[in-house]
Amino acid sequence: MTRLLLWRGMLAGLAGAFVAATFALLVAEPHVDAAIAFEARHALHHGQVELVSRATQKTLGLYTAMLLYGTALGGLLAIVVAACHGRVGAVPPRALALLLAALACVVLVLAPALKYPPTPPAVGLHETVRLRTGAFLAMLAGSLLAALGGARVAQRLGPTLTPLDRWLAGGFVYVASVTLVAALLPRVDEVPTDFPASLLWQYRVAAIAAQLIFWLVTAELFGRLAQPLLAPRVAR
Amino acid sequence: MTSRVAVRPLAAPTPAPTGAIPLAEIAPWAVFAAVVALILLYLVSTEQGAFALFKGMYVHEFVHDGRHLLGFPCH
Numbered sequence: 545m546t547r548l549l550l551w552r553g554m555l556a557g558l559a560g561a562f563v564a565a566t567f568a569l570l571v572a573e574p575h576v577d578a579a580i581a582f583e584a585r586h587a588l589h590h591g592q593v594e595l596v597s598r599a600t601q602k603t604l605g606l607y608t609a610m611l612l613y614g615t616a617l618g619g620l621l622a623i624v625v626a627a628c629h630g631r632v633g634a635v636p637p638r639a640l641a642l643l644l645a646a647l648a649c650v651v652l653v654l655a656p657a658l659k660y661p662p663t664p665p666a667v668g669l670h671e672t673v674r675l676r677t678g679a680f681l682a683m684l685a686g687s688l689l690a691a692l693g694g695a696r697v698a699q700r701l702g703p704t705l706t707p708l709d710r711w712l713a714g715g716f717v718y719v720a721s722v723t724l725v726a727a728l729l730p731r732v733d734e735v736p737t738d739f740p741a742s743l744l745w746q747y748r749v750a751a752i753a754a755q756l757i758f759w760l761v762t763a764e765l766f767g768r769l770a771q772p773l774l775a776p777r778v779a780r
Numbered sequence: 781m782t783s784r785v786a787v788r789p790l791a792a793p794t795p796a797p798t799g800a801i802p803l804a805e806i807a808p809w810a811v812f813a814a815v816v817a818l819i820l821l822y823l824v825s826t827e828q829g830a831f832a833l834f835k836g837m838y839v840h841e842f843v844h845d846g847r848h849l850l851g852f853p854c855h
Contacts, residue, residue: 573845575846595837601845608842615820619817623810668855755851
């Protein structure tokens with residue numbers, strides 16, 4: 545069963561990533577190009593040989609990165625759905641997949657992006673890339689752990705509270721813990737003073753939107769593919 | 781001499797919830813998927829950025845736009 549679900553999860557992730565990459569190509573890439581034009585005007589990366597052309601970066605490179613990312617996360621979504629199915633109340637498989645994707649949007653995309661928002665080229669000092677990568681991954685891990693903590697609390701409170709109150713308690717634990725993690729991690733402030741604020745905003749909205757699209761399309765497809773496998777046999 | 785207690789069936793060990801897949805069946809797939817996913821995500825997100833297993837900048841430059849748009853620190 546898990547084997548079949550894993551296949552479907554990776555397939556759904558591949559399709560979700562294709563949709564997200566196409567969105568990124570159409571909506572986000574113009575902002576990347578604008579940021580690179582800003583970078584070129586300021587000669588921030590002067591004298592560098594172009595290893596991969598812009599045309600390849602924004603098509604083949606973008607799709608390759610997104611499809612690898614999507615396949616990996618689609619597979620993980622399938623595993624988590626397999627483990628949660630039948631263990632978190634009577635949630636039908638499609639709703640479960642969408643619910644988990646909505647949680648992933650908050651825990652893996654929005655919360656880390658609030659602390660360390662996506663940055664276009666020309667923003668971010670080359671010298672600090674290690675610190676920034678470490679801090680970003682720590683934020684991601686902290687958000688995930690905070691979510692697991694919230695889920696644990698909600699589960700422990702089980703019979704004493706109504707389902708809505710359990711969600712609120714779990715959500716409170718998550719928000720409080722993730723806020724603490726964000727407060728402890730270092731502040732990164734490397735936007736050049738003359739970088740256009742509107743470009744930064746539009747780039748960030750497009751980048752975050754591409755990831756939300758990935759999760760929602762993947763979960764919806766996976767839910768549809770998994771439904772016949774997971775639905776109780778009597779219901780058919 | 782029959783006591784009520786004797787005829788009462790023993791409480792069964794907590795049954796698997798209806799329709800749930802046994803965790804033992806999921807575990808090997810979960811570990812394998814997590815390992816493969818971590819390697820792929822590392823290549824897309826970090827290789828030749830903060831760390832480099834391979835020399836040069838080709839991987840970095842190739843996945844450049846995806847890395848930026850997925851929110852990872854790039855350069």
